[in-house]
Amino acid sequence: MRRAADLAITALAGITAIPLGLLIALLIRCTSGGPVLVRRPGTGRHGRPFEVLTFRTTREAPVPGEPAASGATRLGALLRRTGLEQLPQLWNVVRGEMGVIGPRPDPPGQARGQSPGLYARHDVRPGLTGWAQVGGRAAVSRKQRAALDLWYVEHRSLRLDLRILARTVKLLLRPGGGPAAVPATPPAAASPATATATGSVTVPPPPGSSRQAAGPRVPRADRSEESTGPRC
Numbered sequence: 568m569r570r571a572a573d574l575a576i577t578a579l580a581g582i583t584a585i586p587l588g589l590l591i592a593l594l595i596r597c598t599s600g601g602p603v604l605v606r607r608p609g610t611g612r613h614g615r616p617f618e619v620l621t622f623r624t625t626r627e628a629p630v631p632g633e634p635a636a637s638g639a640t641r642l643g644a645l646l647r648r649t650g651l652e653q654l655p656q657l658w659n660v661v662r663g664e665m666g667v668i669g670p671r672p673d674p675p676g677q678a679r680g681q682s683p684g685l686y687a688r689h690d691v692r693p694g695l696t697g698w699a700q701v702g703g704r705a706a707v708s709r710k711q712r713a714a715l716d717l718w719y720v721e722h723r724s725l726r727l728d729l730r731i732l733a734r735t736v737k738l739l740l741r742p743g744g745g746p747a748a749v750p751a752t753p754p755a756a757a758s759p760a761t762a763t764a765t766g767s768v769t770v771p772p773p774p775g776s777s778r779q780a781a782g783p784r785v786p787r788a789d790r791s792e793e794s795t796g797p798r799c
Contacts, residue, residue, distance in 0.1 A: 573667050576732075577660045588654050591622055591646065599640050601627030604655055609672030612692045617664040619672055620655035622646055650739065656695055668728045669694025670716035688716045691723070698727075701734040 592603040602623055609619035624643025646652040659665040672693035699715035
């Protein structure tokens with residue numbers, strides 16, 4: 568049923584995504600040349616490796632095989648802010664390598680170094696967006712983000728998926744926002760997450776609880792920590 572829902576959402580999104588993706592590809596070719604897509608290794612369900620597709624957001628390297636001399640292009644920076652660089656991952660969803668909602672895919676090396684508790688994140692397909700992304704990806708540490716992903720795997724339901732999807736759309740429509748943006752409403756009291764090897768972190772209670780949640784409670788010491796995980 569989840570697979571059918573992923574394909575249905577992808578088909579609906581494709582009405583807008585296909586012409587928008589073609590326009591972005593044309594702009595990348597015209598403004599910076601070089602390849603339009605970047606393929607990076609990722610870890611899928613049950614640890615299976617696959618290639619995660621994204622639009623290229625950096626300048627073409629002067630010598631093949633070497634990193635680009637500078638960072639993101641102006642167009643690339645815009646794509647990153649809006650999350651549109653991940654648009655090609657809809658093809659990963661069509662191929663069954665990803666779902667619409669789930670933990671973001673880990674690089675293979677990072678996945679191999681995870682504890683058995685954290686590896687439970689790979690019991691489901693990685694997703695375009697997830698509970699950690701809509702709950703404040705840029706404002707939580709990697710350990711907290713992993714714990715939020717584990718909480719989603721243990722509590723996932725159709726209602727929770729719809730809630731994540733609705734919040735993702737809301738954040739995408741915010742000026743200057745995107746899945747990486749932190750919800751404007753302050754965090755509410757939350758229940759403790761299931762004990763894992765990642766350490767303690769508070770996460771919102773499941774949908775239907777008497778307390779409403781707007782995202783994870785972030786300790787002051789972690790607010791300055793920069794996110795290094797995959798983008799949403």
